[in-house]
Structure formats: C-alpha cells, structure tokens
Amino acid sequence: MSEAPMPLWEVFIRNRSGMPHKHCGSVHAPDAAIALQAARDVYTRRGESVSVWVVPSSAITASDPADKDELFEPTGTKIYRHPTFYKVPDDVGHM
Amino acid sequence: MTAAPAVKDPKGKRASAPVKADALFHYVLALADDALILGHRLSEWSGRAPMLEEDIALSNLGLDLIGQARLFYAYAGEIEGRGRDEDALAYLRDEHAYANLLLVEQPNGDFAVTMVRHLLYAAFVHPYVQALQQSRDVRLAEIAAKAVKEMAYHVRHASEWVIRLGDGTEVSHGRAQTALEELWMYTGEMFTLPESERRLLERGIAPDRMAIKPAWDATLDRVLAEARMQRPADRWMQTGGRAGRHTEHLGHLLAEMQVLNRAHPGAKW
Numbered sequence: 001m002s003e004a005p006m007p008l009w010e011v012f013i014r015n016r017s018g019m020p021h022k023h024c025g026s027v028h029a030p031d032a033a034i035a036l037q038a039a040r041d042v043y044t045r046r047g048e049s050v051s052v053w054v055v056p057s058s059a060i061t062a063s064d065p066a067d068k069d070e071l072f073e074p075t076g077t078k079i080y081r082h083p084t085f086y087k088v089p090d091d092v093g094h095m
Numbered sequence: 096m097t098a099a100p101a102v103k104d105p106k107g108k109r110a111s112a113p114v115k116a117d118a119l120f121h122y123v124l125a126l127a128d129d130a131l132i133l134g135h136r137l138s139e140w141s142g143r144a145p146m147l148e149e150d151i152a153l154s155n156l157g158l159d160l161i162g163q164a165r166l167f168y169a170y171a172g173e174i175e176g177r178g179r180d181e182d183a184l185a186y187l188r189d190e191h192a193y194a195n196l197l198l199v200e201q202p203n204g205d206f207a208v209t210m211v212r213h214l215l216y217a218a219f220v221h222p223y224v225q226a227l228q229q230s231r232d233v234r235l236a237e238i239a240a241k242a243v244k245e246m247a248y249h250v251r252h253a254s255e256w257v258i259r260l261g262d263g264t265e266v267s268h269g270r271a272q273t274a275l276e277e278l279w280m281y282t283g284e285m286f287t288l289p290e291s292e293r294r295l296l297e298r299g300i301a302p303d304r305m306a307i308k309p310a311w312d313a314t315l316d317r318v319l320a321e322a323r324m325q326r327p328a329d330r331w332m333q334t335g336g337r338a339g340r341h342t343e344h345l346g347h348l349l350a351e352m353q354v355l356n357r358a359h360p361g362a363k364w
C-alpha cells in the first residue's frame with residue numbers, strides 16, 4: 001500500500017461580494033474536489049465566506065526571503081509613490 | 096389545515112384529536128432521534144479522525160444533525176405538552192423509548208464505515224426533508240427548509256469520500272464494500288412506514304417514505320458506479336428501531352451521551 005504524502009492546497013476566501021479573495025491558510029487533500037470541501041469545512045465555519053478558491057501549493061512561485069533586500073528594500077525611500085499628497089473625498093469610500 | 100392548532104390547545108387538552116397529537120409527537124420524536132444519534136456518532140470522531148481537515152468536517156456534519164435534532168425535540172416537547180424540553184427528551188429517555196433507525200446507531204467502525212453509513216442516511220434524508228418542506232404542518236416545513244441545505248452538503252461530502260475509497264486502493268475498496276454489505280440490512284427501515292405515521296401521511300403532514308426511494312436509489316447507484324462498488328442484492332431487512340427494539344450498540348451510546356446529565360441533573364456550563 002502506498003502512503004504518498006497528501007498534497008497541500010492554498011485556500012483563498014472571499015467574504016463579501018465585490019471584495020477580492022484573500023489567502024487564509026492551507027489544507028491537505030488528495031485532489032481538488034476534496035480540497036474545496038476541506039477548505040469549506042475548515043475555513044468557512046463561521047459564515048466568513050461567499051466563495052472559496054483552492055490552488056495547489058506547488059503551483060505557486062514564491063520570492064526567496066534571501067532576496068528581500070534587493071526586491072523590497074529600494075522602495076523604502078520612494079515616499080512619493082504613496083498617495084498621501086492629496087485628499088481623498090469622503091464619498092469615495094473604501095479604497 | 097395544519098396540525099399545530101389542534102395540538103397547541105392552551106389548556107393542554109388533546110381530547111379533540113388524541114390520536115393525531117400522539118402520532119405527531121412520536122413522528123417528530125423519531126426524526127429528532129435519528130438526527131441526534133447520528134450526530135452523536137459523528138462527535139465520537141472528534142480528535143480521532145484520519146486527518147485534521149476531516150476531523151473538523153465530521154464535527155461540522157455532527158453539529159448540523161444535532162442542530163436539527165434540537166429543533167425537532169423542542170417541537171415534540173410542545174406537542175406533548177407535559178413540560179419536557181429538548182434536554183429532557185434527549186437525556187432522560189431510555190433505550191426502549193428511542194425510536195431512531197437502527198442504521199444511525201451502528202458503530203463508527205473505520206472511516207469507510209462512517210462514510211458509507213453517512214451516504215446511506217444522507218441520500219435518504221436530503222430528498223425526505225425536501226418533501227417535508229411541503230408538509231401541511233408549518234413547523235415541520237420550517238425545520239425541513241433549514242435542514243435541506245445542510246443535508247445537500249452531507250450527500251456531497253459522503254459521496255466524494257465513498258467514491259475515493261471505493262475507487263482508491265485495494266484496501267480502501269475492500270473496506271468500503273464490506274461496510275456497504277454490513278450496513279445494507281439496516282437500509283430497509285428508512286422506507287418502512289410505521290402504522291402511527293399512516294394518518295400523518297394521509298393528512299399531508301408526513302412525506303411518503305416509499306416515494307423517496309427512487310431518489311435514494313438514483314444517488315446511490317450514481318455514487319456506487321463511480322466508486323466501482325457493487326450494490327448489494329436486496330434481502331431480508333432488519334427493523335425495530337422505530338418500536339424501540341435496538342441493536343446492542345444504542346445502550347452503550349446512550350450511557351456515554353447521558354451520563355453527565357443523569358449524574359448532575361440540570362447541569363449548566
């Protein structure tokens with residue numbers, strides 16, 4: 001009997017219509033259908049969600065933590081990229 | 096016409112329709128017992144399931160059923176009109192007073208037994224509560240409307256696992272097929288109409304159990320085909336649960352489930 005390790009899946013849930021899906025954790029499951037059920041059972045028990053995505057963790061290409069200086073450090077001095085130099089009208093709402 | 100006005104006589108007199116109120120009480124109580132006993136069985140998996148994800152899933156399924164049981168018990172207590180609440184009905188009745196199906200009291204066994212048992216039950220209850228939504232008893236229709244969404248997911252969850260176990264390894268297939276063979280004799284009871292239910296059926300309060308059979312057959316045949324499992328031949332069916340004649344397993348379950356309330360009556364936490 002083979003005991004292959006159970007694949008890992010990343011779980012994204014959308015808690016309100018119109019808002020983007022957000023990463024909330026991961027589950028182990030043998031395939032996509034079971035992963036979706038497991039995600040529903042583990043991460044949406046308190047009415048958090050109107051939609052669930054699961055993605056094989058192996059499908060994600062991630063940045064190397066060792067590269068963080070060259071990837072992210074240079075932006076620290078570019079404060080002019082932050083939209084803080086003008087006022088957002090109140091009725092624009094959520095941004 | 097609904098059953099509710101006749102049994103909600105403020106003076107608690109049921110003389111106007113004694114047979115009906117009593118039949119309705121027993122009918123609702125049996126629905127509650129089915130849900131509670133299977134819900135308790137699933138709760139026995141807490142902390143012991145084969146994987147974390149399924150541990151939580153089994154608890155979710157169990158909580159759905161216990162929630163349904165509470166609504167049925169609360170209503171049964173009102174029909175009876177003797178002051179018994181849901182706790183009194185769940186914790187202070189002995190084995191012979193329980194009217195649940197023999198299927199739901201069967202031990203969890205391994206994961207395959209639990210999933211096959213759940214498929215056999217959910218594939219029946221989902222279409223049953225769909226039909227119960229049209230009951231002329233408003234309370235039952237309301238409880239059914241809540242249960243129908245929950246049971247749709249139960250069918251899906253159990254089906255997906257039975258398919259993977261049946262169409263999995265030699266070992267998982269063998270366990271799933273054995274579970275099906277061993278539980279099969281308890282499936283006939285779901286489609287057996289107790290005498291006390293006949294009047295309720297005629298009055299449009301209880302759905303026709305036999306009319307549910309084609310939907311159950313269709314679900315089961317679809318899942319078993321995909322799971323590469325053999326549907327057992329219909330043979331002699333074990334019944335008796337509705338009349339309080341249970342297998343040896345229910346007494347042990349009740350002992351564990353009821354011990355706290357019996358040792359500390361009215362305990363709160």
